[in-house]
Each structure stands twice: as C-alpha cells, then as structure tokens.
Amino acid sequence: MDLEADTGCLKSMSEWGEFVFNGQKVAPGSRLETALSVGKDPMGQSANIPVQILHGAEKGPTIAVTAAIHGDELNGTGIIHHLVYGDDHIPGTRDDHIDPTQLSGTLILVPVVNVEGMMMGARTTPDGRDLNRLFPGSESGNQSRRLAHALFTKVVKQSDYLIDLHTAPITRMNVPQIRADLDNAKCKKIARAFGTKVIMNSKGPKGSIRREATKAGIPTILLESGTSHRFEPDALENGVLGILNVLSHLDMLKRDIVKPNWRIIVRKFRWVRAPVGGILHTLVVGGSTVKEGETIAYVTDPFGARVDDVLSPVNGYVVGLATTPLVRPGDPIANIVFVREKKIQEILEKEGNGKESQITHDEEVAEQDIDDEDGSTLDETEIST
DSSP, X not given: OOHHHHTTTOSSOSSOOOEEETTEEEOTTXXXXXXXXXXXXXXXXXXXXXXXXXXXXXXXXXXXXXXXXSTTOOHHHHHHHHHHHTTTTOTTSTTOSOOGGGOEEEEEEESOSSHHHHHHTOSSOTTSOOGGGSTTOOTTSOHHHHHHHHHHHHTGGGOSEEEEEEOOOTTEEEEEEEEEOTTSXXXXXXXXXXXXXXXXXXXXXXXXXXXXXXXXXXXXXXXXXXXXXXXXXHHHHXXXXXXXXXXXXXXXXXXXXXXXXXXXXXXXXXXXXOSSOEEEEEOOOTTOEEOTTOEEEEXXXXXXXXXXXXXXXXXXXXXXXXXXXXXXXXXXXXXXXXXXXXXXXXXXXXXXXXXXXXXXXXXXXXXXXXXXXXXXXXXXXXXXX
16 A cells, blocks of 8 residues: 555654653553543533543554544444454453554544533533534633634644544434545545445535544544444444454554445435424335335324325435434435435345345445435535534
C-alpha cells in the first residue's frame, strides 16, 4: 500500500516515540486510560470525557473513534468496549483484538462523549442541545459548545482519521451503513474499507463532527447501525470488524480485510411516509429487498381494522425502518434505496441461503452506484428534521 498517498495528513511520522495527549505521555507499545476535563457540573464535580489511548510500537497514522455523541446511542460504546477487550471484557486475554505492541500508529478511543446525556438516557446534552450540531465548538460558549470544543481540539485535531459511531433514534432502526463525503477521496477509501453493504453519500449537517472534521483536513466516516437505548450483538460484531478492516487497510494491523459480498453506494434515497395516522403494522424488515408497488406495511384504526396500505414507490433495498407502531400522517416508515431489478436479483441470489457470505481483500466486491433522480439526499433530510 502507498502509505504516503493514503495517509497524506500524518502528523507524527518523521520520528516515532512517545505520544503526548493532553499533557500526558504514552510510550510506544502501551496504553493510557485518561479523561478530558470539560469543567464542573452543578454540584462542583469535574465533568470528564473518558479516553483510552493505544499507542503502537511502530509508526503509523492516528485514528480517533468516538461514540455516544448522542447519549442514548449505545451501540458505539459497546463496539469500542469489544474492540479493546473482546467479548469477555477482561484486559490481556486471548480475545483482545488489539495489542499495542503489535500496532502501528495510534488509536484514540472515546467510548462516551456525551456522558451526562447517557446517564439521563437522553439524545441531547443536559441543556437540551444536539451536540452533533455544535462542532467545532467554542472555548467560551455554553457547556455543550465547550464539550464540543474540547473533543475537537484535543481528539479530532490530533488525529489523521476519525470514525464516529451512531445508531438511529429510538423510533427507528438503521441497517449498518457508512456515511461519508464520497467526493473526498480519502473518506471514500476508508468508507469502502470498513465493509458495510451500504455506503451513503453525505457531508453531514452543518456543525456535525464528520462535516467539520473533514473540512478541517481529517477524513471522517460515520457508522449508523441499529437503534438506541441498547446493545445489539450483530451491530457490535459488525462495528468491531469494520474498524479492524480500516486499521488493516491503513497497515496499522496485520490481518485480512473482510469485505461484503455486494455493496451499494447511495447518493439519493426515498423515505416512505405514513399516508394516514393510526397503528402501523410493518411487513418487511431492515435489509429486505422490495418491489415497486409492493405493500410494505398497513395502518389500522385503534380497533385493528385496516384503513390504508403503504406501498414501496421503487424497486429497492430497505436501509431504515420505523420501530414504533404509532404513526401520524407523514411520519417516516421506511428508508428505501432505489436498486435496479437486476441488482435485486443478484442480492437475493447471494443471500438466498440465509447465510452471510463475505470475501477477502483479494476479491472484488460487486458494487453499484445508486442515484435516484426523484429521491432526496441524506444531508437534505438531516437538516430538515
């Protein structure tokens, strides 16, 4: 791999020695558990963001991985836990995925960004703000902006790449998908390397960490997987594998890159919305293929009588789905990516045995670029909600 071409923004490649984080030194081949201070809470106690540094024995890029910017989105936290200490959560055992003595480069891991939000089970910070609209933050702003500033200056700007981990909100679920600015070549490379079947083209809303980090020269991808308020085993497993894939792609770890057996790159998609209010009964699951005109759900009145059907407007693949049965007119029900009928047949054939087949880095992925002329971009949807 051409390391210089693929990691052109490396900040510490000339000499390899101690890694300095927030005034603390980490020796090569070791780890540090520490915290970023973001002031004091109303009781006068320090408000801290937990951080773990894994500083490799050999030179390489620095990658930051952040989770729980939205305090109710827990899968990312679980992904980082399993990434570092394996399924048994015991340091130094055989199922640990990363040994700093075998690592090239540095990992900055932030398992919980929005600590108070997590403790309250809330998406927002305690002052009711969406932290992922406040980056790069402000050193003299309100508490949420100070938190964003601390993370951006101490973690993001010290990194060469950023992976930000999210889930859908409580009323929806997302099929595992990477979101990135695909017009940025470095973002696109690590988005592909992660290995999800779905990649969504998105710069991100103004003030989001992925938009502001990429603009600052730190290529960033965002993983969306599952739903909030829980750890989901499949999401954790896929997230760990994806991060390991990226580390392997950047020559930070020696391991095979595992790719999906097919992939779609999405530039536009359709949200199917409820035609009437009522009780929703969905007939498909996330990851389903659907045909144009197919009934994907129906709505009943409170007594269970069917009052309206919800039809798919396109041949496609369901990448997001409502998880609550209570709907009002216009509520989003399903996020469907337009896929040509021939491609749908390929997907069905490859997954028809019910098994998840994957290929190694030496094989090509059957990939299709999706641009639905009548669809919406992800950024338009995020900004409008």
